[in-house]
Amino acid sequence: MSRPEYQAPPEIYYGDAEAKKYTQNTRNQQIQADMTYRAIELLNLPPDEPAFLLDIGCGSGLSGEILDEEGHIWAGVDIAPSMLEVALERDLDGDLFLQDIGQGFGFRPGSFDGAISISVLQWLLNAETSHPTSSPPHRLTRFFTTLHSALRNPSRAVLQFYPTSDDQIQLITSIAQKAGFGGGVVVDYPNSKKARKVFLCLFVGGGGTQQQ
Amino acid sequence: MVRLITHNLLACHVKGCTTNNFPLVFQDVQVELQEAEFNPDFIRNMLSRLEWTALVNAAKQVGDTSLPLEQPDMMDDELLQKLHHALMEIHVIEGAMVCQNCKHVYPISNGIPNMLLAEHEIG
Numbered sequence: 050m051s052r053p054e055y056q057a058p059p060e061i062y063y064g065d066a067e068a069k070k071y072t073q074n075t076r077n078q079q080i081q082a083d084m085t086y087r088a089i090e091l092l093n094l095p096p097d098e099p100a101f102l103l104d105i106g107c108g109s110g111l112s113g114e115i116l117d118e119e120g121h122i123w124a125g126v127d128i129a130p131s132m133l134e135v136a137l138e139r140d141l142d143g144d145l146f147l148q149d150i151g152q153g154f155g156f157r158p159g160s161f162d163g164a165i166s167i168s169v170l171q172w173l174l175n176a177e178t179s180h181p182t183s184s185p186p187h188r189l190t191r192f193f194t195t196l197h198s199a200l201r202n203p204s205r206a207v208l209q210f211y212p213t214s215d216d217q218i219q220l221i222t223s224i225a226q227k228a229g230f231g232g233g234v235v236v237d238y239p240n241s242k243k244a245r246k247v248f249l250c251l252f253v254g255g256g257g258t259q260q261q
Numbered sequence: 262m263v264r265l266i267t268h269n270l271l272a273c274h275v276k277g278c279t280t281n282n283f284p285l286v287f288q289d290v291q292v293e294l295q296e297a298e299f300n301p302d303f304i305r306n307m308l309s310r311l312e313w314t315a316l317v318n319a320a321k322q323v324g325d326t327s328l329p330l331e332q333p334d335m336m337d338d339e340l341l342q343k344l345h346h347a348l349m350e351i352h353v354i355e356g357a358m359v360c361q362n363c364k365h366v367y368p369i370s371n372g373i374p375n376m377l378l379a380e381h382e383i384g
């Protein structure tokens with residue numbers, strides 16, 4: 050089967066049936082949970098302090114549930130209404146927004162102590178219309194610029210995604226850098242085709258407590 | 262759900278709307294109260310990034326008049342409790358948030374605000 054982001058835009062791909070299926074699939078749950086824990090670890094937050102975090106592409110709240118358990122306060126955005134509805138049913142603590150991250154955020158400067166995103170960025174690499182403002186570079190630029198501004202200095206954003214080529218990693222990191230971010234890509238299990246995971250670790254300012 | 266903690270950090274993001282685009286004004290709201298664990302350190306931590314006057318006004322719009330108009334210099338436990346309630350326990354589930362500048366309406370339905378912009382509103 051081809052990758053979901055090639056089949057339809059996320060708000061259409063994740064209709065009611067897909068949203069429930071995705072959320073109930075235990076293998077998805079496990080992978081998502083593992084990646085969320087890893088993303089939180091890479092955020093390098095001060096220990097034992099609740100942080101105010103942004104979950105980008107929060108979906109049905111699989112990561113949000115873990116953020117709740119870890120004692121963090123969060124807001125989540127997603128473009129798929131069906132996923133958000135499942136998140137509502139799951140009775141999580143985070144605030145949920147229906148939002149297209151390619152349109153950019155309206156959060157005031159320095160709002161969040163950090164941001165995570167699990168398996169979302171690859172969707173931004175696919176243009177949805179022929180309109181010039183919808184090209185992937187335009188959408189990525191708006192996303193990274195407004196995300197950079199929404200984060201505190203110093204802080205981090207950790208975004209796990211599934212690139213299909215090194216060119217895609219190049220494109221994404223260069224646009225993130227132009228938006229003001231430092232940092233780069235962390236690859237877990239680089240030699241395993243199945244387990245390989247790419248995390249874009251972006252720094253605002255020094256990038257966190259233990260980083261110079 | 263929209264809590265005031267998030268509302269206080271949210272400005273209008275319509276193209277060209279850069280002045281007087283904060284705070285968004287609540288309209289026709291229905292709220293739900295949900296108890297949340299009190300964490301005074303977290304509230305203290307958030308204070309530096311909150312706009313006090315916007316918070317007091319938004320709290321009024323959702324039916325909470327417990328906060329003083331001026332931000333007090335000293336945060337005692339009683340005030341932190343009030344802040345906790347206003348920021349964390351009031352959930353707006355229906356209504357809208359309206360930009361004072363460009364008048365864009367962000368509808369809130371079933372607890373979820375719709376932040377999607379039309380093509381001509383994208384920056």
Ligand SMILES: [Zn+2]
Pocket residue numbers: 273274275278282360361362363364365
């Ligand atoms: Zn506006």
